[in-house]
């Protein structure tokens with residue numbers, strides 16, 4: 001009997017799903033000084049000066065600009081933190097996050 005036993009040799013290969021990514025978006029307003037926007041991009045998102053200037057100008061002229069892409073949790077954390085720092089200084093500067101298409 002024992003030698004007629006069969007074994008199910010089907011293997012399940014588990015693939016690690018990649019976490020969905022979220023964009024952090026900088027939103028334009030009429031009140032926050034340009035140099036403050038550049039400073040916060042450098043300090044909170046580790047963006048180099050020239051790139052920070054480019055992101056700020058794009059948001060300023062087009063209404064918004066993608067700053068960077070992170071996992072959901074990090075994107076939300078960073079946009080909330082940067083927005084709060086601006087609020088503390090009395091500026092209406094807004095960072096939001098949304099899923100990448």
Ligand code: TYC
Pocket residue numbers: 026027028029030031032033034037056057059060093
């Ligand atoms: N529009 C602001 C000004 O003219 C500067 C600014 C740029 C503010 C980008 C927010 O996301 C922003 N002072």
